[in-house]
Amino acid sequence: MNALEQQLNYPMGDTLPPGGKVQQVAPGVMWARMPLPFALDHINLWLLRDRIDGREGWTVVDCGITHEQIKACWEEIFADALGGLPVLRVIVTHCHPDHLGLAHWLCEGGEQRRWQARLWMTLGEYAWGRVMSSGDSHGSNAGGEFAARHFKANGLTDEATLQKIRERKNYYSNLVPSVPGQYRRIREADVLTIGGHGWRVITGFGHSPEHASLYCEDLNVLISGDMVLPRISTNVSVFDIEPEGNALRLFLDSLQTFEPLPADCLVLPSHGKPFQGLHTRLGQLRDHHAARLAEVREACAAKPCSAADIVPVMFRRPLDMHQMTFALGEALAHLHALWLDGELARERGDDGVWRFAPRQA
Structure with missing residues (x-):
């Protein structure tokens, strides 16, 4: 316990x-x-x-x-x-x-x-x-094609993993x-x-x-x-x-x-x-999510981050493919909370991946 x-x-x-x-x-x-x-x-x-x-x-x-x-x-x-x-x-x-x-x-x-x-x-x-x-x-x-596109747009770019998700x-x-x-x-x-x-x-x-x-x-x-x-x-x-x-x-x-x-x-x-x-x-x-949000803020202040970049910040243990899908979804939820509250801005790169950084005044 x-x-x-x-x-x-x-x-x-x-x-x-x-x-x-x-x-x-x-x-x-x-x-x-x-x-x-x-x-x-x-x-x-x-x-x-x-x-x-x-x-x-x-x-x-x-x-x-x-x-x-x-x-x-x-x-x-x-x-x-x-x-x-x-x-x-x-x-x-x-x-x-x-x-x-x-x-x-x-x-x-x-x-x-x-x-x-x-x-x-x-x-x-x-x-x-x-x-x-x-x-x-x-x-x-x-899983499925829509899920694979969603993960790819949020930084999960390993093609073998994406194919498993499609399947x-x-x-x-x-x-x-x-x-x-x-x-x-x-x-x-x-x-x-x-x-x-x-x-x-x-x-x-x-x-x-x-x-x-x-x-x-x-x-x-x-x-x-x-x-x-x-x-x-x-x-x-x-x-x-x-x-x-x-x-x-x-x-x-x-x-x-x-x-x-x-x-x-x-x-x-x-x-x-x-x-x-x-x-x-x-x-x-509430304390748990406040701590995770603080980690996300710090990571995005250091460099623009995708949800896939945030996963190892929030989840420090090895993840199988099934666990990764939930971890990435949760990382994105924390990014979106800061983005939609106006703390972060997001931008889609030439590679099609969404990344988040502190909003400029």
Whole structure:
């Protein structure tokens, strides 16, 4: 546990539910932890006891990617942890593959087609997920021709790496092969009645188009999704579909929406362990990005920098190709925050690469 983590309280200790099992974290709220085949090797999913239209059952929050191991874990949960009751709805916080990937399968009741449940999402997340799942590679740092052009324009010029990125055009649709054709829209400040308790929707931006967190005042529990994580900082990237985006400013502004919540609320994040210390963590995240912005300012003052030039400034460890795509997107987000705030100017060189330097008075 690093020094920042030690400032937080982990009421569940080091106990983690194994794949295919659940652990209660609050009355009527169960925690499932599914494996992921990435460097970030798990995702937390939540099952909430519920009653809809007179039917007893469960609401599931987030799904995991489409993967046989995760399906097997869910099948074990269906058999052993739901008390013979169906899933009544599936809420997805945002469109990233580890959250949306299995929604179509969960809504249809798994391999045995046990039930038909409705998908609930914000419009921004549902629309983006539908587009990317369809195989349109435009709009994701993950891969495809548009992503390769985006990276090249921001300083990633190694042709072998760019070709690998082009070849990953089906990356998203492999993990999210289908998105339900119908959904129910949720919006900022909506209050969803789940198990007799009100859960208020808190939307956030910068990490994804219209991320939905859920706060229950009765239980003093926040399902934070990826907006507030205890151990790692949320990825905040500029994508090829919005090449002049200001993702970091959107993210930092979104953190303010969590400030009114009680200091002792139990935060249920998508990665890492449930924790208390929300306000402490919000401060840590702001400090983290302030330090990264200071590094970017210093680097650009020494010479005009592309996003690729900034990657080794912000990320001092070796990166594989997958990690590089996210690192470059995050470097660009920090450059854009300073550029759009008027601190930096950008200029496109004869080589087609955007570089940033201090704006001249």
